[in-house]
Structure formats: C-alpha cells, structure tokens
Amino acid sequence: MLKADLQSGLVSYLDQGVGPAVLLIHAFPLDHTMWQPQMAALSSKFRVIAPDTRGFGGSLPPGPWTMDQACDVLNQLLDRLDVKACSIVGLSMGGYIALPFYAKFPLRVRHLVLADTRARADNDAERAGRNELIEIVKQEGIHSLPDRMIPRLLQPSPDVSVAGLVRSIIERAHPAAVRCALAAMRDRPDASGVLDRIDSPTLVLAGEHDAITRVDECRAMAERVPGGRFIEIPYAGHLSNLENPKDFNRALIDFLPLTQD
Ligand code: MLT
Numbered sequence: 001m002l003k004a005d006l007q008s009g010l011v012s013y014l015d016q017g018v019g020p021a022v023l024l025i026h027a028f029p030l031d032h033t034m035w036q037p038q039m040a041a042l043s044s045k046f047r048v049i050a051p052d053t054r055g056f057g058g059s060l061p062p063g064p065w066t067m068d069q070a071c072d073v074l075n076q077l078l079d080r081l082d083v084k085a086c087s088i089v090g091l092s093m094g095g096y097i098a099l100p101f102y103a104k105f106p107l108r109v110r111h112l113v114l115a116d117t118r119a120r121a122d123n124d125a126e127r128a129g130r131n132e133l134i135e136i137v138k139q140e141g142i143h144s145l146p147d148r149m150i151p152r153l154l155q156p157s158p159d160v161s162v163a164g165l166v167r168s169i170i171e172r173a174h175p176a177a178v179r180c181a182l183a184a185m186r187d188r189p190d191a192s193g194v195l196d197r198i199d200s201p202t203l204v205l206a207g208e209h210d211a212i213t214r215v216d217e218c219r220a221m222a223e224r225v226p227g228g229r230f231i232e233i234p235y236a237g238h239l240s241n242l243e244n245p246k247d248f249n250r251a252l253i254d255f256l257p258l259t260q261d
Contacts, residue, residue, distance in 0.1 A: 012058030017043030025094030031057030055177025
C-alpha cells in the first residue's frame, strides 16, 4: 500500500502493473480491496491505480467531503503519480465521483466505465435513508452495517466467500468515514446533464440483480451518453465486480484502450 501526502490529507492507494493507466474508484462503504479481482486480471496489461476515498482504507483523516473535493483529490493524486490521462472505472459511489470528475477534468479521462451507479442526485426518500443511517452509525457505530448492507450489495444467496470479504471490509470501516460518505452521497448534485456531453468512449455495467442501482436505470444512463455502451453482468448484484469478476473483467479488457495515448 502506497501513501501520498496531499493537501486533503494522506491518500493510500495501490499502483500495480505497467501500461496505460486505469483508475479504479471503489463503492461505499468499502475500500480499494474490493478491486482485488480486477488488480489481478488487469495489472498484466495496465497500470492499475486503486485509491481509498477519504477516511476509508488507509486514507486519513476521516472528515467531511464533497464529490467535488473527491474529484480534486484524485486530480492531485494523478499529478503526483505523473499520470496525464487515464481510463476511469467507478463503481456505485465510485461512479458518483467518476462522472463529476469527467465534467471537471475531461482531458484527463480516456475511457470511462460507470458500473452499478447513477447520475442523478438522491431523491427525498433516499436522503431520509442516508440521515437515518448516519444516526444509527452515530449511536451504535458500524456493527449493524454489514447485516444491513450486504443483502442490498450482493445478489440473493451470494457466494459465501464474497459475502465474507465484503463483511470484513465493511467491519474495518471507520464510523466517521461512513457518516461523512453518507453525507457526501446525500448532498451530491445531479450530474445527469454530464451524460449528454461525454465524448470519451463510455461503458456502463450493471449486475443483473443489482438492488440499489437497477439494470434499467443503468441502461438508460448508457443510452443518454453519445455512443455509450451497456453490458449487463449476469449472476451478480450491486458489487458486480466481485460477484462475477470473470464477466466484469472481460468487459473491461475488451473496452479499455491497450495503447498509451
Ligand atoms: C455504493 O455501493 O457505493 C452505495 O451503496 C451507493 C449508494 O448508497 O447510493
């Protein structure tokens, strides 16, 4: 695990492989370790960079952040790593960051992959749900979080080892990081308008059984992007990269550019 001391604090990240750079942005309330199957499959062809969002994994300190600030942190990290442009893969909360990142730094993005995510802001019911969870984490810490979240993150009757991995990652999460990420997601602006003006090749992926960002919503998002492509990942829920890494990795390898700019 590497660390970069940036204006926002310490950002931890993995940086493996040689080739065109690919930045992987993780989901909530996880960290870079959710990308294990992608690090293994991609790093023979690509330089794969997987940072931890503020407060998660080894990125410190936990504290309030916005999607816009998360974009700035990644921009600074790419500067630090001397990466001029890269492909970006954001899953769920990672997509909530990847899309505004594209809007803010379009020249830095070669190909864009939005997985199990959405462009719109939270609706009232979703905001209320975030506030409720913030309160629960404030009162009880994170101990009930795995049982609350795993049924929504994974397909029904998930693979036991995948469920175990997700549980162990969630159990490591810092309660303050969880609360701040919930607030950042609750307050994120609508980025739907960005979809219409993306001119980097864009692929949208969705797990067949995604219960959080449903397949139809993800497909509609791809249809809004000029030339956007869509692939449904079978036998997978929301964390489609972990539940069906074979098809997820195939989709990435077929789509991402293998040559340097
Ligand atoms: C995620 O997987 O990043 C979150 O579940 C997304 C969300 O809660 O909106």
